[in-house]
Amino acid sequence: DGGITQSPKYLFRKEGQNVTLSCEQNLNHDAMYWYRQDPGQGLRLIYYSQIVNDFQKGDIAEGYSVSREKKESFPLTVTSAQKNPTAFYLCASSPRTSGSGELFFGEGSRLTVL
C-alpha cells in the first residue's frame, strides 16, 4: 500500500546525543515536510523540501538538520543543540510543489529525552 512510513515510533535519547528519525514515502510526491507537535499546540514546521537535493528551513529549524538525497526519503536529525527535543514528530508529503495539493502524514515518531 502507498503511504508514508516513519520510524522508529518511539525513541529515547540521552541528553547530548544526536538522533535521526526516518521518513520514507512511496507516493512519488515531490514535496516533503517535518513538523513538531507539542501537547496542546498546533503543528510547527521544522524543515521542508520541494525537490531532491534542496530544502528550506521552517519556523523552528534551530537544532535540527535534514537531507533529501532521494525523492522518497527525508530523514530528520535532532542534534544536541536542540534545547527541548522531547516532542511528537510528524513527517508529511504532498503531490505538488505549488498550488492546492493536500498533505499526507505518517503516523509520527515520539522522541523522549531522558
Next chain:
Amino acid sequence: GNSVTQMEGPVTLSEEAFLTINCTYTATGYPSLFWYVQYPGEGLQLLLKATKADDKGSNKGFEATYRKETTSFHLEKGSVQVSDSAVYFCALSNTGNQFYFGTGTSLTVIP
C-alpha cells in the same frame, strides 16, 4: 500573511449532539482550506477540503463550506458519535505549497 485561528477546546458533547468547530483564516490570494483529524498517538488524516470559494467539503457526515466573505471554514456534523472523539485541525495552503495549521480543537463525545 497567512494564518488560521480555530475555536479553542476542549469540547465535550453527548452522543448525537450537533457539532460546530469554528475556523477563520487570513490569507493572501486564494488558498485551499482543509480539516484534518488526529486520533490519539497517530498522525493527521485529511477529513475534508475545499479549493475555492463557496465549495463545500464533506466526508463521514462532516461538512465545511469555504466562505470567502467571512474568511471562514467552520466544521459541522449533525450527530456526533463516540468514535468522533479526536483532535481536529483547520489548515490552509497557499502558493508555494506552504501549509498553515490552527492549534487544534480536542473533541470528546460521551455516550
